[in-house]
Amino acid sequence: MSNKNYWLIKSEPDAFSIDDLKSCPNQTEHWDGIRNYQARNMMRDQMKIGDLAFFYHSNAKPPGIVGIAQVCSEAYPDHTQFDPDSKYYDVKATMDNPRWMMVDFKFKRKFKRMITLDELKKIPKLEDTPLLRKGNRLSIMPMSPQAWEIILALV
DNA sequence: GCCAACGTTGGC
């Protein structure tokens, strides 16, 4: 019985695509800029090294899942919160009391084709998955093992 | 602690 958790992480491909992740040194990059408490809490409290995440391209034409990344660090303070020149700067965050955390992701796999949001919407068994629930804008979402397998079978 | 105003996300 695996105790691995499954996730979905969103990124706008114009800003950071799965190909960008693949091109990073060691195919690994820190996932900075998360500024939502729910997303932060999931990263901080539930993500474990070895967890897998679907890499989702949001604000794309069309949007959809393009591959898989793997969590490869514990959560640690997001350095951009301390940088006044960063758009993620947070005046209320201090080194002693950081507010925002991040983990590192490693490229795992790029699918031969994108599994589009439109396609996912047509699968009745996935209707309760957070990604497909109306109004859910979280940039990090949990996925059940069942939903993970269903989607993987579409590739 | 309420809630109106405001900002952001992200599909369309």
Place this chain on the structure above:
DNA sequence: GCCAACGTTGGC
């Protein structure tokens, strides 16, 4: 570019 949904902020 529009707008629904929803999170955050701040006055009270």
